[in-house]
Amino acid sequence: MTTTKRKPARRGKKSSPAAKAPRPGRRPPFAAEPPLQQGLLEMATIGAQSFLWLATVVASVAALAGAAFGIWSLRPLPAYSSERVRVGSPFEVTFRIENASAWFPLSHLKIRCALAGVDASDMPPVEADGSKIPARLGPGEQASFTCPFRAGDLDVALRSELYFRSEYDLPVLGSLRLSDNGGPFVLNTRLLPPRWTAKPGKD
Known part of the structure; x- marks a missing residue:
């Protein structure tokens, strides 16, 4: 009787670490999101900075506008008056001009006289005779001028309105x-x- 030799059972070989299937790489952990309170605080800070910037801009513009208005209100303005009308044409009268500004002079003043009314088309505007007006009329100073209209009777004058168109240098920026x-x-x-005299109801 023959006996069959059993082959000794082979022990399974342990797989080496290199033989193991590589594990998928781990993703780096996500950055932790800031807490809600911190996010709100950051938003509030940004909003406050924006509001402060806007308020600064508005205040700067308002200050510049106020300064410009103040300077403009100090500009020299001419004021006109009439001496009495003597015998003859009512337009042959001497007028006076005064620098109403307390700060700046009226420099290189030019005046144009104009009439409005039913007879205005017959008496076109004329350049005033400003030979007695100095090149620089200081604050509060006065000078005289005339309007060389052609002669007109009293009825024409009563139906007319007189205007003065003046031009002069801007102070500082001549x-x-x-x-x-x-x-x-x-x-x-x-x-x-x-x-x-000034027409009633008009400045």
Whole structure:
């Protein structure tokens, strides 16, 4: 009787670490999101900075506008008045101009006289005779001028309104010119002797 030799059972070989299937690489952990309170605080800080910047811009613009308005309000302005009308044409009268500014002079003043009314087309605007007006009319100073209209009777004058269109240098910046419209003025026969005065209800 023959006996069969059993082959000794082979022990399974342990697989080496290199033989193991590589594990998928681990992803780096996500950055932790800031807490809600911290996010709100950051948003509030950004909003406060934006509001402060906007408020600064608005305040700066308002300050510049206020300064510009203040300087503009100090600009020199001419004020007109009439001496009494003597015998002859009511337009042959001497007018006076005063620098109403307390700060700046009226420099290189030019005046143009104009009439409005039913007879205005017959008496076109004329350049005033400003030979007695100095090149620089200081604050509060006065000078005289005339409007060389052609002769007209009293009825024409009573139906007319007189205007003065003036031009003069802008203070500090002499290369720029300012303009001013004075009037209307009407012949006031209630005064004795009559004078050209500002029309009632007008500045």
